[in-house]
Amino acid sequence: MSTAIIAVDAMGGDFGPRYVVPACIASLIRYPSLHIILVGNAQQIEPHMLDLSFSVKQRLTVRPAQENIEMSDSPAQILRGKPDASMRVALQLVREGRAHACVSAGNTGALMALSKHILKTLPQIERPAIMTALPTQKSTIHLLDLGANVDCSAEQLLQFAVMGSAAVQLGGVSQPRVALLNVGVESIKGNQQVRQAAGLLAGLKNINYIGYIEGDGVYRGEADVVVCDGFVGNVLLKSSEGLARLMAATLFEEVKRTFWRRSLAWLNRNMWSEVHKRWSPDHYNGALLLGVDGVVVKSHGAANQLAIASAIGVATRAVQENLPMRLGRHIQASYASLSAAQQVRQNGDE
Amino acid sequence: MSTAIIAVDAMGGDFGPRYVVPACIASLIRYPSLHIILVGNAQQIEPHMLDLSFSVKQRLTVRPAQENIEMSDSPAQILRGKPDASMRVALQLVREGRAHACVSAGNTGALMALSKHILKTLPQIERPAIMTALPTQKSTIHLLDLGANVDCSAEQLLQFAVMGSAAVQLGGVSQPRVALLNVGVESIKGNQQVRQAAGLLAGLKNINYIGYIEGDGVYRGEADVVVCDGFVGNVLLKSSEGLARLMAATLFEEVKRTFWRRSLAWLNRNMWSEVHKRWSPDHYNGALLLGVDGVVVKSHGAANQLAIASAIGVATRAVQENLPMRLGRHIQASYASLSAAQQVRQNGDE
Incomplete structure (x- = not known):
C-alpha cells in the first residue's frame, strides 16, 4: 500500500x-x-x-x-x-x-x-455532488446527491449519474446499475428534471442505466447507484437515520420491559451485540464529494x-x-459517448 | 355514532x-x-x-x-x-x-x-394533497404531500400547511405544531419554494408554525404536521417502508440463526409478537386526500x-x-388572517 x-x-x-x-x-x-x-x-x-x-x-x-x-x-x-x-x-x-x-x-x-x-x-x-453508501437487502447501494445541490437541472442529474457510476466502478463493481430516484417506475411519473434526465441517460452508451427506482427499491438493493437532487437525497438519508433510531429504541424498550425478558436478553447477549453491529450506521459514515x-x-x-x-x-x-484522476477520465469518456449519440440524433433530425 | x-x-x-x-x-x-x-x-x-x-x-x-x-x-x-x-x-x-x-x-x-x-x-x-400519519418517538406525526403534487410552489406548500393543520386539529390536537421539511434548520437552508413558504407561514396568525424540520426530526416527533412537496414526501414514505423491512429482515435472520437463539425466541414469543405489532406499518395505512x-x-x-x-x-x-365541511371553514379563517396580515404589511409599505 x-x-x-x-x-x-x-x-x-x-x-x-x-x-x-x-x-x-x-x-x-x-x-x-x-x-x-x-x-x-x-x-x-x-x-x-x-x-x-x-x-x-x-x-x-x-x-x-x-x-x-x-x-x-x-x-x-x-x-x-x-x-x-x-x-x-x-x-x-x-x-x-x-x-x-x-x-x-x-x-x-x-x-x-x-x-x-x-x-x-x-x-x-458544473457542481460537485455528495455520495454515500447505504446497506440494502443484497449489497451496498450508493446514493447521490445528499444535500450539496438543492435544485438540480436534468443536466446536473446526468453529471451525478456519470460520477457515481465511475466512482462505484473504480471501487470494484463492474457495470454498476444506475437508477434515477422517482415517485413511481412508470415513464410518465416524476417531475420534469427527472424525466429529462432519464432521456439523457438512455443515450449514454457506457452507463448501465436501468430506469427509475422508488424509495423502497433503494433498500431492496435494486441498483448500485441511485441519483437524485440534494434536497431529496438529504431527506432520504436523514429520515432513514431517524427511523433506524426509532425502531431500535422501541425494540430495546420491549427487550428490557420485564425481568424475564432482561434475563433472556442476557442469555442471548451475543446475538444482541451482532444486531447492534449490523444496524449501526457508523460503518457507513464518510460521504465522498465527487x-x-x-x-x-x-x-x-x-x-x-x-x-x-x-x-x-x-x-x-x-x-x-x-x-479524482481516474474519475476525470471516466467522465471524459462518458461525455464523448454522449456527444456522439447527440450528433447521431441531430444528423437523424436533419 | x-x-x-x-x-x-x-x-x-x-x-x-x-x-x-x-x-x-x-x-x-x-x-x-x-x-x-x-x-x-x-x-x-x-x-x-x-x-x-x-x-x-x-x-x-x-x-x-x-x-x-x-x-x-x-x-x-x-x-x-x-x-x-x-x-x-x-x-x-x-x-x-x-x-x-x-x-x-x-x-x-x-x-x-x-x-x-x-x-x-x-x-x-388549487390542488389537493395526500396526508398520512407516521409513528414517532413521542406521538403521531402527519406528513403531506405524499405524491399528489411533484412540483409545488410556495403558495401550494402554504395551502398544504393550512389543510394539514386544520385536519390534525379536527382530529383532536390543539394548536398543532406545523413545520416545513428542509435540509437544515437554519434560515438560509433549502430551495426557493421552501424559503418563500416559510415567509408566508410566519405571517399566518392561526397556524402554529415552528420553522424547519429535518428528516431525522420527523421520527423524533418534533412537529405534529410536516409539510413538503409530493416528490420528497413520497420518497420519505417509501424509503422508510423499505428500511423498516430491511431492519426487520436482518433482525429476524439473527434471531433464527442457531437452535439456541430459536429456543430463546420461543421462550420470548410474547415480546416478539409485541415488537411485530409495534413495527407494523399496517396500523398507519390510509392517507387522506385533503x-x-x-x-x-x-x-x-x-x-x-x-x-x-x-x-x-x-x-x-x-x-x-x-x-370536508369543517376543513373548508378552517381554510377560510386562515386565509382571512393571511389577507389581513398582507393588508397590514401593504399599508406599512405605503
Missing part, C-alpha cells in the same frame, strides 16, 4: 477534537502507511494526543488554524471571510499537494463551497469515533484508487 | 377483491353503524362474500363496475376514458350523496385526478387485510368528524 496523507479538520462536527483525535489515532493504528495532519486549534487538539506509540507519533502532525466554521455561516460569508478556518486550511493542504485528501465533519455547504473554490471542479462538471479535483470526505456532524474512523477509511481507499 | 356509508373500490391495489372484501367484512364487524358499498366486478367480488352474518349482510352491498384503472394509465387517459371504472364509480357515489366517503388502493395519480374532477376542490385550494369536497382515502397498493381495514377506519373517522 502506498502512503496516504490525510488532512483532518479537527474542529468540525458536534464534538470537535474530543472525538476526532482519538478516531485519527485508531485509524493510524489500523492503516500502517497512513499519515494524518490534524488541522485546528493546537491547544484543544494536543491534550488528546498523550501516550502515543512511536509509530503513531511519527505519522501524526498538527497544523494550527485559529478559526472555526459554524453551522450558521453562509457559503458566501465563508468564501469571503475566515482565511484561517480549519476546514479551509485542510483543503489548501490538498491543493498544495501536501495532503492527498481532506476529511471534515463540519458544515456541508461550507465544505462544498470551499472545495469548489480551492480545488476547482473536474472538466465537464467532482472536485481532490479527495474530500464529509463525515456526519454527530459522528462518534468509530464513524469518524470509517470516514478516514473512505478517504484512504479513494486516495489508493487515485479517484 | 351516526351512520357512515363508505364506497370501497374493490378492484384497486395489488390483490383486488381477494384482500379488499375480507377487510370490508372485518370493518363492518368492528363498526356496527358502518355501511359499505363494494364497487367493481361482481363476479370477482361475490365469491369472497360467503357465510356472512345477517348484520354484516344487511350493511354490505355491491355496485357493479366493469372497468379497472391500471397503474400505467395516465391521469389524462383516465379523465377522458373508462367511464365505468370502479374508482370513478365509487367517487360518483360520494358526489351524488349516496356514500359519505371513498376508499381506494388504486393508482394514486388517477385517484387524485378523478377526485378533483368529480368532487371539485374546496374554495382557495382539499377535495368529500372524504377520499388512499390505501397502500400492497396493503393486506389489516391495512385496508385501517384505511376504512381513517375514512370512517373523517366522516364522523365531518372533515
